[in-house]
Amino acid sequence: MMADSVFNEHAHKALAASYPALPAHLSHSLASHPLLDMEALAGLATRMRPETLEHNAAVDLPLGISNADTPVNGLSVHDTIARIDECGSWVLLKSIEQDPSYASLMRDVLAEIAPLIEQVTGPMLRMEGFIFISSPHAVTPLHFDPEYNILFQARGSKTMNLFPVADPDIIGQQFFEQYFAGGPRNLPWQEEWAARANPISIVPGEAIYVPLLAPHWVQTHDQVSVSLSLTWRSEWSFHHADACRFNRRLRRLGVSPRPTAxxxxNNKIKSYCQRALTRLGG
Incomplete structure (x- = not known):
């Protein structure tokens, strides 16, 4: 168990004022945690299941690049980590809770904010952890995530450009429907959207609460960056996802469904219909 609080009183208040629909700039005490130094992360990568390791070239990427067009870097994930300061790449360690030490870290951090979260959106479900190791000037293209997320900066700095939750101009209903049916999460980009972004820059000891369904893109600054992302879902988020799947069913039948709320x-009626059809094998 962690002996000290990860968030100070100001961070707790900022998260409480923003959750769940608005981003929040927070402070934290994890920057010097031994599990987040480069040696520990290189060791973690050797213990992880291969399918939970992802890496690619990440410098000078278009903000609207598709998942399929994201370039490889010609290196193994382990060589990418070893050469991260020079190889212009991005490494993602997914589902770090598969390792007992990182699982304990995730549980301890999220337990601290669980009372605040649960009084708003109910129990924290499907908690997961991710670590991003990025070269200087690496870009994460425009995308959205189906989870609530707190991104903790441990090394280097980066700027996240956030857009309003489910901004209808950027992320239309049919994109949600396609994503929850197994489609990609990267979004197309239009330059006129740039002025609508809310840029939040973080350095070690700072974090960003990223709302569920908020489009965003990220760029690291002049140094190697290490970030820890801890995510969770809620009953509401699962109902939203299933309602999107049900809307897709309706659209394929020639019906133009109302957008998910x-x-x-809540989206419970559509969600329960989708779940019933799934159980029936439809």
Whole structure:
């Protein structure tokens, strides 16, 4: 168990004021945690299941590049980590809770904020951890995530450019429907959207709460960056996902369904219909 709090009182208040629909700039005490230094992360990568390791070239990427067009870097994931300061790449360690030490870290951090989260969106479900190791000037293209997320900066610095939750101009209903049916999460980009972004820059000891369904893109600064991302889902988020799947069914039948609702309005009727059809094998 962690002896000290990860978040100070100001961070708790900032998260409480923003959750769940608005981003928050927070402070934390994890920057010098031994599990987040480069030697520990290189060791973690050797213990992880191969399918939970992802890496690619990441410098000078277009913001609207598709998942399929993201370039490889010609290196193994382990060589990419070893050469991260020079290889212009990005490494993602997914589902770090598969390792007992990192699972314990994740549980301890999220337990600290669980009372705050649960009084708003209910129990924290499907908690997962991810670590990003990025070269200087690496770009993560425009995308959205289906989870609530706190991104903790441990080394280097980066700027996240956030857009409003489910911004209808950027992320239309049919994109949600395709994503929850197994489609990609990267979004197309239009330059006129740039002025609508809310840029938040973080250095070690700072974090960003990223709302569920908020489009965003990220760029690291002049140094190697290490970030820890801890995510969770809620009952509302699962109902939203299933309602998107049900809308896709309706659209394939020639019906133009009403868009799924955004929190706090629920999507339970469509969600339960989708779940019933799934159980029936439809």
């Amino acid at each position: 955004i929190y706090p309005v």
